[in-house]
Amino acid sequence: MTQEEQRKFNVMSKIVKAMSHPTRLFIVDKLKERKHCVCELTDMIDSDISTVSRHLSVLKNAGILMDEKVKNNVYYSLRCPCVTDFFSCVINIIRTQHEDVEGL
């Protein structure tokens, strides 16, 4: 593995790691429609607000989300809509696995 490859895969894994949690996948999925503030997301997810806030900062640090303050609320949104492709891609992998199993 060359140094350049190493750098490349480190950068990639940062993105992937940020998405590797059910709650964070849910958040990204929700933000595909429109921006949401922390308390809206907390209502949807059955979890502590501090936990949700932490998940959001993980996604923000990975460069997947951006935030914007409106009055008392912080609204999070997707920084690039192309994360949508990510989802269909993972779902495609899962679908192929199922076909494999059914094909036995």
Add this chain to the structure above:
Amino acid sequence: MTQEEQRKFNVMSKIVKAMSHPTRLFIVDKLKERKHCVCELTDMIDSDISTVSRHLSVLKNAGILMDEKVKNNVYYSLRCPCVTDFFSCVINIIRTQHEDVEGL
């Protein structure tokens, strides 16, 4: 989050989590060309063979790889070639981020 959503995102995160490590991304990338045995991969990755073996079993448990024993060697290969899309997808996200930064 409904129970069904919860199940869905749990399944998805299992796949994503398995890919969320630089070494494992490298392995999947290498296996896109052709199957490789553990020692071949260990030669490419500067790491202990037991560590590489563990990474491989993580990917296998997530259903991303399959293995096949030939003589003394265990050859690993991709269970579905569509993981390739996964890569271009993540790279696309990274590219968009860079454009964002340069666009400031």
Add this chain to the structure above:
DNA sequence: TGCCCTTTTGACCAAATGGCAAAATTAACA
């Protein structure tokens, strides 16, 4: 200024993860 609301942060614990080393497994072959 002082109060309220939303969000973030720090401290802490439990669980999961990554890595190494040594032992166990498996197969080939003399």
Add this chain to the structure above:
DNA sequence: TGTTAATTTTGCCATTTGGTCAAAAGGGCA
């Protein structure tokens, strides 16, 4: 059968992660 080579499993350690509580921070607004 015994030896050797390749791989996997296991035990152990340090580090990271996810979660909760409580406290702090940051903005509105009276």
